[in-house]
Amino acid sequence: MCGRLLPHLATLLLLSWGVSAYNRKMVEILQLEVPESPQAGQDVTLTCRFRLHGQNHRLYTVNWWRGKDQFYTYKGTNYDPKHAYTFRGIQVKTDESTEESVVLRNVSEETSGVFKCEVMGEGPSFRTAVATKPMQVVVPPSSVVITSNLLRDPPHYSPGERIHLNCTASGAKPRAHITWDINGTPVRIRETTKIPDFEDHDGRVTSTVSLTFDAPNYFNQNNMAQVACHAQVAGHTKTDSRDLFLHPASSAAYNHQYASAGCQLSTTWTILSMASLLLSRAIP
The missing domain is CATH 2.60.40.10 (Immunoglobulins)
Incomplete structure (x- = not known):
């Protein structure tokens, strides 16, 4: 009886270990960096930092979206991992993009939208994490x-x-x-x-x-x-x-003041004062 139960117990233990290992696998997005208000005409870098938890848990794909448009994919198990797609306002600089960052060339008003990073671990679990942020491209005054x-x-x-x-x-x-x-x-x-x-x-x-x-x-x-x-x-x-x-000249006349009273001298009084000074010098 015990001999017949041992294979069943072993199978249950293996299944339990497999389920436990499956549950321990997880994808975590640590940080999503999307410029909030970049200037039209600039190149913009979007960054999605992530971590894969679990033994032998490897990356399957990183996908980038603007709304419903998927414009960049990085495939972790592919010898040619980078794939970019062009949409209105979206031009990817593939050579400068990586598994964690994607670079957009010459952004415009049409680039604006809600950007999403989707990170997926490899099968059979295909654990997935998603994060989103908006970006509004601005046009400074010409x-x-x-x-x-x-x-x-x-x-x-x-x-x-x-x-x-x-x-x-x-x-x-x-x-x-x-x-x-x-x-x-x-x-x-x-x-x-x-x-x-x-x-x-x-x-x-x-x-x-x-x-x-x-x-x-x-x-x-x-x-x-x-x-x-x-x-x-x-x-x-x-x-x-x-x-x-x-x-x-007009500033000096305007700001000339009596030393004691602090009053502004009138133009007539200024002329009379200057004439009196000249006359006093002329009389011996």
């Missing part, structure tokens, strides 16, 4: 320009004159966030005005924000002020800057 209705170049202003400048960021997607600073210090919100955007048929947006203030505010002791406009799209920034100048 140009960022400060303009003025002042025809003088370089721009010179007189005290009391109102300064009006526009900053225009053209052709961004999504729209650019525009900020101003003067001499490196952000301006007050009440000195800026947002002008309605213009969006073209490709969804690219031209935005303008104006800056208005009165001279001699913001001008330094050298009668100069540097204005800068920054247009930011998802961490990518373009800047334009311009130096503004205050007329030295």
Whole structure:
């Protein structure tokens, strides 16, 4: 009786060991790196780091997808492991891609989507792990320009004159966030005005924000002020800057003050004072 049971027990032990070994095999994705907002025209690297658990557990395939499009496969058991497929906005640089990374050439707005890494261990278990991340390719402004209705170049202003400048960021997607600073210090919100955007048929947006203030505010002791406009799209920034100048002669007259009272001298009083000084020197 015992002799007849031994083969059955041995079979059960082997099956149990096989099931246990099967259960110990696992695929783990350690890290998925997909740039969140790359710039159009760049080459982009997607990385999927993984680990295979279990004795003699080897890689079967790594598959990359954008939505329903499978654009790259790495076959761990194949002498020719790399296979790439082209879709709109997807061009794989096969020579630079590996089992953990895939390089996309010259990404565009059409490259955007949800990217998936699928790692599968070899059979008979074919254990699989999946991870996904979105990527939105952005288009920074084609140009960022400060303009003025002042025809003088370089721009010179007189005290009391109102300064009006526009900053225009053209052709961004999504729209650019525009900020101003003067001499490196952000301006007050009440000195800026947002002008309605213009969006073209490709969804690219031209935005303008104006800056208005009165001279001699913001001008330094050298009668100069540097204005800068920054247009930011998802961490990518373009800047334009311009130096503004205050007329030295008018600035001196404007800022001349009584030493005690702190009052501004009138033009008439200034002329009379100079005439009195000249007369006193002429009389012996």
